[in-house]
Amino acid sequence: MSASCCNSACAPQTTLSPGYRKALWIALIVNVIMFAIEIGGGLKSGSVSLFADAVDFAGDAANYGISLAVLSMGLAWKSRAALMKGASMVAFGLFILGKTGWAAFCGLPPEPSIMGAIAVLALIANGGVALMLYAFRKGDANMRSVWLCSRNDAIGNIAVMAAAAGVLGTGTAWPDLAVALLMGGLALFSGISVIGHARLELLEEAV
Template sequence: MSAGCGHEHSFDGMDDAYKRRLVIVTILNLLGFAIEMSAGALSGSQALKADALDFLADGATYALSLWAIGRPLQVRAGAAFAKGLSLVAIGLWIAGSTLYQVFYMGMPEPHVMSIVGLIALGINFVSVWLLMAYKDGDANVRSVWLCSRNDMIGNIAVVGAAGAVAVLGNGAPDLIVAFIMSALFLSSAGQILRQSATEWQRARSGEAVTHDHEHDHGHSH
């Protein structure tokens, strides 16, 4: 999947259709967070809780992305960098809480995991479908796509873990999925942080060049 960051004029989100889709997926993701976190607490599923946090992170990401659209490249890159740091924090939280679960492991309820996982998968399918045409762009746009993709992969994994928990009769698959999702968060965070840092540097270089031109122009008079 191409990052789109090598393009000279990457998509910056300045499109009304894109903004409308961001509003829709923001609402969908906050709804998904409420459903999955409640179900995760009731079923004892660490994977559901991890995926619920993914929904929450995405809701915040989309809201921040909407705010950043149309602002200078340096501001957009800074917003994307902040989102990358939030993904690092959540990835580490998932890993830490999963380790805690290993020592106090209760078997999650696979039926609840399956039902809620399928509902969440439906929400994410709609989100990914809405954003598919905008997967390439600047770091701000790119971070939106990566978070949506993570949700889709995470929900498929949760549904698979629910089946494995039911078949094996223990919670190990649930924990494995949570660790995989943690790694996915950290990987996506790395991509976002690298691209946003590159764009930040490009914006700073552009400002320096502009300043030098203005300075030279002033001396020419």
């Protein structure tokens, strides 16, 4: 019980810190830029995993914007925002899983050199964002969702790099599809986790 009370009492102070606000703005800008780069790369290379990562960048940019919008609000509003973000993560995961299944029947092997180059650039961008947000990963549900987004992105970038190597080595699309499947599953699991945390906070707030 004391842990729950501490989270409710302490989270607003951490969330309102200038460092956290600045980190969110930087994360928002980085995600918008990388979405534009990756969506172009995904379309040009024909990579499902790169396209999935691009869509994820767009979703994260929206999530960071929502986080900034509720930064000065109470815990209940932050928890509601986390519910929205968790639902978007679940929707993203389901979308990618469906697109991966479709590509398994219709897709051709993607261009691995484009995949690898853009994945390295994205990893550098996401690695910097994840380092900035690491200190805020144990706040309220809203802050936790922001951290999970940045962590998932970095994992996804490494996976896309591995997929590019796999496509180059095998000459097939299966490594790309496998990584897209992994990214969709990770987004689905993380979204469910965020929704559960947010619902618990809302229940505690109501009580």
